[in-house]
Amino acid sequence: MSLPGYNFAYLDEQTKRMIRRALLKAVAIPGYQVPFASREMPLAYGWGTGGMQVTAAVIGPHDVLKVIDQGADDTTNAVSIRRFFALTAGVRTTERTAEATIIQTRHRIPETPLTAAQILVYQVPQPEPLRKLEPRETETRRMHALADYGLMHVKLYEDIARHGRITLSYDYPVLVNGRHVMAPSPIPSFDNPKMHRSPALQLFGAGREKRIYAVPPYTSVESLAFEDHPFHPWKANEACGLCGATDSYLDEVVVDDRGGRLFVCSDTDHCTTRRAAGHRGAAAGHALAGAGE
Amino acid sequence: MTTLAPGFADPPLAAQAAFRRLLDAMARPGTVLSLEAPPAPPPLAPAAGAIALTLCDADTAIWLDPALRTPEVIAWLRFHTGCRVVQAAEEAAFAFAAQATAMPLDRLSTGSDEFPDRSATAVFQVARLGAGTPLRLTGPGIETTTTLRVEGLPPGFIEWRRRNHTAYPRGVDVVLVAATSIAALPRSTAVTVG
Ligand SMILES: [Zn+2]
Numbered sequence: 001m002s003l004p005g006y007n008f009a010y011l012d013e014q015t016k017r018m019i020r021r022a023l024l025k026a027v028a029i030p031g032y033q034v035p036f037a038s039r040e041m042p043l044a045y046g047w048g049t050g051g052m053q054v055t056a057a058v059i060g061p062h063d064v065l066k067v068i069d070q071g072a073d074d075t076t077n078a079v080s081i082r083r084f085f086a087l088t089a090g091v092r093t094t095e096r097t098a099e100a101t102i103i104q105t106r107h108r109i110p111e112t113p114l115t116a117a118q119i120l121v122y123q124v125p126q127p128e129p130l131r132k133l134e135p136r137e138t139e140t141r142r143m144h145a146l147a148d149y150g151l152m153h154v155k156l157y158e159d160i161a162r163h164g165r166i167t168l169s170y171d172y173p174v175l176v177n178g179r180h181v182m183a184p185s186p187i188p189s190f191d192n193p194k195m196h197r198s199p200a201l202q203l204f205g206a207g208r209e210k211r212i213y214a215v216p217p218y219t220s221v222e223s224l225a226f227e228d229h230p231f232h233p234w235k236a237n238e239a240c241g242l243c244g245a246t247d248s249y250l251d252e253v254v255v256d257d258r259g260g261r262l263f264v265c266s267d268t269d270h271c272t273t274r275r276a277a278g279h280r281g282a283a284a285g286h287a288l289a290g291a292g293e
Numbered sequence: 294m295t296t297l298a299p300g301f302a303d304p305p306l307a308a309q310a311a312f313r314r315l316l317d318a319m320a321r322p323g324t325v326l327s328l329e330a331p332p333a334p335p336p337l338a339p340a341a342g343a344i345a346l347t348l349c350d351a352d353t354a355i356w357l358d359p360a361l362r363t364p365e366v367i368a369w370l371r372f373h374t375g376c377r378v379v380q381a382a383e384e385a386a387f388a389f390a391a392q393a394t395a396m397p398l399d400r401l402s403t404g405s406d407e408f409p410d411r412s413a414t415a416v417f418q419v420a421r422l423g424a425g426t427p428l429r430l431t432g433p434g435i436e437t438t439t440t441l442r443v444e445g446l447p448p449g450f451i452e453w454r455r456r457n458h459t460a461y462p463r464g465v466d467v468v469l470v471a472a473t474s475i476a477a478l479p480r481s482t483a484v485t486v487g
Contacts, residue, residue, distance in 0.1 A: 028479035145406035216434035
């Protein structure tokens with residue numbers, strides 16, 4: 001059942017066609033930002049209206065939707081987006097990565113490897129990886145047209161000169177299909193390698209900036225680096241206190257009013273699934289009310 | 294007065310289902326998928342009709358090859374999609390050809406360096422997908438290489454695809470159609486015979 005009085009998945013059909021045409025061009029030109037006429041959604045910008053429009057154009061009644069925000073399914077943002085599509089498209093929702101056919105995300109890629117049967121939809125605040133270096137749209141567009149990414153390399157090299165390494169730890173720029181430099185959205189650089197040759201289709205929506213882009217399955221996604229300074233995805237050198245995972249991205253959370261801290265998986269489904277399978281971390285059993293929020 | 298053949302029975306759901314197949318086809322070049330397509334007025338193939346119903350409207354200019362320029366096809370497309378049918382292939386966002394040889398390959402828009410998305414999508418009706426000339430495909434969406442067999446490709450298609458691929462990121466994206474089946478060759482796909 002979907003909500004009466006609304007079109008299926010909220011958007012009108014003309015808007016969906018416009019977004020769908022943009023999505024097909026985005027898939028045909030991996031990493032290139034396709035302009036689109038972004039619509040108002042019943043959530044404020046900054047709450048993932050670009051991702052929501054992409055999801056609304058793609059989702060069907062047989063889909064199973066998961067929404068994560070910083071790896072968690074239970075934040076206000078994730079819950080309201082999930083509820084929105086349950087109401088307007090009548091879809092089943094889940095918190096389990098493995099059960100989802102569409103995963104809308106802000107700030108993370110799930111730890112569970114994605115499959116060819118899944119679509120990952122990213123909410124993107126700033127789609128232009130060159131924007132901080134060049135404010136003029138005509139100039140950044142020219143740079144992409146000519147594959148002139150010297151400015152980006154200069155910026156990264158200055159970082160190395162100053163700090164001895166590239167200090168970017170999230171929204172770390174990538175080269176897609178050997179041609180377009182792309183903003184992966186504010187995911188930790190830890191997640192960048194998951195984009196490379198993923199079997200899943202990855203779609204990106206920036207509502208305020210009115211851009212859609214895509215990475216098809218099995219597409220090369222390289223984090224920018226230099227021969228003498230290869231890419232190193234950053235992660236806390238700790239194990240998850242709850243499930244003991246050493247290979248997942250960790251958040252440091254305050255666990256009591258005496259300043260006690262604990263590292264826990266940012267991906268709550270990953271942590272829950274591991275604990276259900278019997279994995280125990282050093283702080284297993286800790287009453288972690290509100291962890292990750 | 295002639296009666297118009299119906300379009301999608303439930304447009305929002307049918308268009309969504311067809312779009313997902315198209316998205317999947319474009320994301321996995323060379324994969325043959327079937328569309329649930331209502332009968333379209335001949336010689337428009339049902340899958341080509343479903344593509345128009347799913348993606349075309351008053352904002353899209355479409356070009357039809359001479360075989361498709363029948364009053365029935367034009368009336369059906371105009372009524373169900375509201376699209377503009379244009380004479381100049383250069384202006385078309387979508388070009389449909391019932392006779393693959395009639396596709397004006399070198400006149401279709403490939404977009405600009407700044408806006409390569411402002412380019413045509415060419416929908417070729419072919420005799421069969423899954424049989425005929427083997428095309429060897431590599432590129433995004435393909436794990437290693439894949440083979441797509443097509444019966445009824447126009448002569449010069451492979452050479453045109455080679456030129457099209459060289460112009461990347463400008464280029465024309467192709468959807469091949471046979472009855473209710475589709476397979477896509479986005480511009481990013483390198484195509485050779487074999
Ligand atoms: Zn954990």
